[in-house]
Amino acid sequence: MSGVIRDRVTLIALVFLLVCVAVTTLAPVLAPYDPYQIETSRKLELFSRDHWLGTDEFGRDVLSRLLYGGRISLTVGLMATSIGLLSGVLVGLCSGYFRRLDGVLMRLVDVLMAIPTILLALSFIAALGPGVYKIMIAVGIGALPGFARLTRSAVLSLRESEFVLAAHAAGSRDYYILWRHILPNVLPPILVYGSLHLPRALLAATILSFLGFGVQPPTAEWGAMITGGQAYLRQAPLLSTIPSIAIFLVVMSFNLLGDGLRDTLDPRFRGTL
Amino acid sequence: MAFSFGMLHLSPGDIAVTIAGPDASPDTIEALRDELGLNRPIFVQFVSYIGQILSGDLGKSVLSKKPVVEEIMRSIGPTFQLVVAGMGWAVLTAIILGIVSALRSGTLMDRAIMVGALLGLSLPLFWVGLMLIWWLSYGWYLFPVSGWGGPIWTLNGLHHTALPAVTLGATLVGPVARVTRATVLEVLHEDYIRTARAKGLAERWVIYIHALRNSAVPIVTLLGLQFGYLMGGAVVTETIFSWPGMGRTAVMGILNQDFPLVQGIVLTISLSFISINLLVDLLYAIIDPRIRYT
Numbered sequence: 137m138s139g140v141i142r143d144r145v146t147l148i149a150l151v152f153l154l155v156c157v158a159v160t161t162l163a164p165v166l167a168p169y170d171p172y173q174i175e176t177s178r179k180l181e182l183f184s185r186d187h188w189l190g191t192d193e194f195g196r197d198v199l200s201r202l203l204y205g206g207r208i209s210l211t212v213g214l215m216a217t218s219i220g221l222l223s224g225v226l227v228g229l230c231s232g233y234f235r236r237l238d239g240v241l242m243r244l245v246d247v248l249m250a251i252p253t254i255l256l257a258l259s260f261i262a263a264l265g266p267g268v269y270k271i272m273i274a275v276g277i278g279a280l281p282g283f284a285r286l287t288r289s290a291v292l293s294l295r296e297s298e299f300v301l302a303a304h305a306a307g308s309r310d311y312y313i314l315w316r317h318i319l320p321n322v323l324p325p326i327l328v329y330g331s332l333h334l335p336r337a338l339l340a341a342t343i344l345s346f347l348g349f350g351v352q353p354p355t356a357e358w359g360a361m362i363t364g365g366q367a368y369l370r371q372a373p374l375l376s377t378i379p380s381i382a383i384f385l386v387v388m389s390f391n392l393l394g395d396g397l398r399d400t401l402d403p404r405f406r407g408t409l
Numbered sequence: 410m411a412f413s414f415g416m417l418h419l420s421p422g423d424i425a426v427t428i429a430g431p432d433a434s435p436d437t438i439e440a441l442r443d444e445l446g447l448n449r450p451i452f453v454q455f456v457s458y459i460g461q462i463l464s465g466d467l468g469k470s471v472l473s474k475k476p477v478v479e480e481i482m483r484s485i486g487p488t489f490q491l492v493v494a495g496m497g498w499a500v501l502t503a504i505i506l507g508i509v510s511a512l513r514s515g516t517l518m519d520r521a522i523m524v525g526a527l528l529g530l531s532l533p534l535f536w537v538g539l540m541l542i543w544w545l546s547y548g549w550y551l552f553p554v555s556g557w558g559g560p561i562w563t564l565n566g567l568h569h570t571a572l573p574a575v576t577l578g579a580t581l582v583g584p585v586a587r588v589t590r591a592t593v594l595e596v597l598h599e600d601y602i603r604t605a606r607a608k609g610l611a612e613r614w615v616i617y618i619h620a621l622r623n624s625a626v627p628i629v630t631l632l633g634l635q636f637g638y639l640m641g642g643a644v645v646t647e648t649i650f651s652w653p654g655m656g657r658t659a660v661m662g663i664l665n666q667d668f669p670l671v672q673g674i675v676l677t678i679s680l681s682f683i684s685i686n687l688l689v690d691l692l693y694a695i696i697d698p699r700i701r702y703t
Contacts, residue, residue, distance in 0.1 A: 251679045254641025255659075262663045262671045339533060343645055346535050347660055362535060366649075373543045380536035388531035 146396025149389040156386055160206035167200035171356045180372045189378055192361075193368055194354075198378055205356035206382065212272055212350075213338030219276025220337070221330050224283020225322075229314055231284065232291025242288070245281045253278035253340055258349075266349040268357075275340045279333055286329055290322040332394035335387040342383055358383055462676070468669035472662070477673035480658060485677070487557050488654035491577060491646065492639055494561060494570050499578030500585060500632065507589025508616060514594055522586065529583030534642050538576040538649040545572065555651035573650045577642050581635055588631050592624035599623070625696045633689035637682050 159166060168188075175195030182190050189198040231241040248256065257274035264270045294300060295318075303313045344350050345359025353360070358379040365375030442448055449457070461467070467477035510522040546554045558569030596602065597620055605615045644656030651657070655674050662670040 250683050251675065252637035252640045252682060254644055255675055255678055258644070258659060258663060259671070259675050262666075262668065335531065340641075342533065343535065343641070346645065347648060348664065362533075362539070366539060369539055369543050370547045373539075376536070376539050380533055380539070383533050384531055384536065387533070388527065391527060391531055 143396065145392055149392035149396070152389045153386070153393065156206065156389075157210065160203055160210055163200075163203035163207055167197075167203045169197035169200045171196060171200040171204040172354050173197070180368060180375075182372075182374070190372075190374060192364065192375055193372075196354075198361075198375070201356040201361060202358075202379060202382060205358045205361055205379065208268060208351060208355070209338065209342060209345075209358040209383070210386070212268060212275075212341040213334055215272045216275035216337040216341055217279060217330055217334045219272060220279025220333070221283050221326065223276065224280040225287045225319075225326060227280065227284040228287025229291055229319065229322075232288040233295060233310065233314055233318065238288075241284070245284045248277065249281040249285075253336075254343060257340060257344055261344065261349045266352070268351055271341050271344050271350050274344070275337050278340065279337060282329065282333065283326065286326060287322055290325060291318055294318050294321055328394065328397045331390065331397050335390035335394070338390070339383070339387055467673035467676070470662075470670045471667040472665050472670070477669050480670055481655065481673055481677055484653055484655045484658045484674075486560075487652055488643055488647070488656060490561050490566075490570060491573055491652060491654060492636075492643055494574035495577030495643075495646075496581065496632075496636075496639060497578075498574060499581040502578075503582045503585035504589050504621070504628070506582070507586040508593055508621065510586065510590040511593035511597065512616070514590075519590075523590070526583040526586045529580060529586075532580060534576065534580055534645050535649060537579045538572070538646060541572050541576060542649070555649075557653050573646050573652055576649070577639065577646045580642060581639065584635065585628065585631060589624065589628055592627045593620055596620045596623045622696065626693060629689055629692055629696065633686045636685045640678050640682065 173196060175191070177195065178187070178191050179193055179195040180191065181187055181195075184190070187197050187199065189202065192198055192201065227241050227245065231238045231245075251259070253275070256278045257271070260274035260277065261270060264273075300313060300317055303317055308316075341350070342359040342362075345357050346363050348363065351357040351360050353364070361379040362376045365372065365377075365379075368375055465478060467481070469475065470477055470480050473480065506522050506526070510519045513519050541552075542554055545551045552572045553569055556569055557566075559566035561567055561570050593616075601623075602615060602619060605619050606612075610619075640656070643654060644660060646652065647654040647657035648660055655678060659671055659674040661667075662674065
């Protein structure tokens, strides 16, 4: 019974995420207003027929900014996870397969793991300056150690498998063995980890934007909208609440989806993390 | 140390120009370059940097012109206070919820707690803080909006620490409760628990002395790892509540391009994170005498 409920919950989460992606992608079509259109006579309005989610401190439509902002927020979270996944898998493959590189690569990974993700990202921002692309890179590099370690452990166990030894014996090159034989077998747990990591990357990216290191005004982005609404918390709490609820729903959906994928692939971990 | 050194030199442009400012004269920039040793080979600079750190010199803050060590010592106390308070209430709450959930596994209460834990995992930290301010500070005037009121053992200090600590700890409750539930559930099926109950020991004794102690290792491991997330969360919490801790100082440092200050803070927090995880490793031997380090 609980399995059926969990599958249904996972399905609902997946559908919600697909709807979010579709709606934010179609923002230029669906948004009722230009997200940068200022109308000072209608600032800090609550819900109305013209502005379903109200207006912000400059009279800009909150719904339109939410839709356009979602494109940036979701893209940053996805890209950051992708950067972490690609770089981490590459490091993990090389580290797990080539013994000579293992020590050096794992020490580099240890250095990155020793620093909390947000601080690691802040260090990169301090060096490279603020900006959306820099946040992607900063959060992505923070994700690298997790993917690298997971890939490495999987490669270490696969390296001595018979099919790999057979490929060696047949004269296959190392890169061919890695690409054709090892990588397809390590992908499932990596993808599960990626789905569990994506909400963390999204939250980290939003936090960095909230702190002022992401998009600069007047660009719409969920973290920046929350920062902008903070100054008007007393008279217009919904300015910060609406993008926060959006972030919460998306992050929870990714968490549920990740849980579902993990339970499907490895029921031993059901209900633990 | 290598990482924090590398970050400074990764930044585009001339570091001396960045520190001196765009209006500085070429002579000033050159003098600053000599003072910071930027004309020396990179390896010499790195060795010198390590030597400085080992002698306790983290340089001078660009903004305040005070030693970075002084700025860190000024801000480390409030951060420590916030993290301890946040972690303290969150761990206590999470362990109790996890145990209750494990004891009532499969019931409505168990599901409610686990759903709550998942919600807590997904909550943006800044939203929790802003909502607490809106509801309890602006709405009911129960707590101050911002600021540090002093050490936590003073009434004013406790009053000011309450909301930031609740904000910081809120996202920790979920993961700790889930792990506690999973490990306690596993332990409750062990033979020694059955033996303890058969001996007639009080249920509270069985749970808190036998079950919890044997579940402690994974929980302590998680807490060590979560400390890193907490430090990241402290940056956000301190910014929301204008708390004069290291996180807020680091954010101000980045916004003002105060590289030495940011470097020093990142180094300090990283060393704290490593020390906490070393402490966690040492705690294993105390919690579980079967674990011994040779």
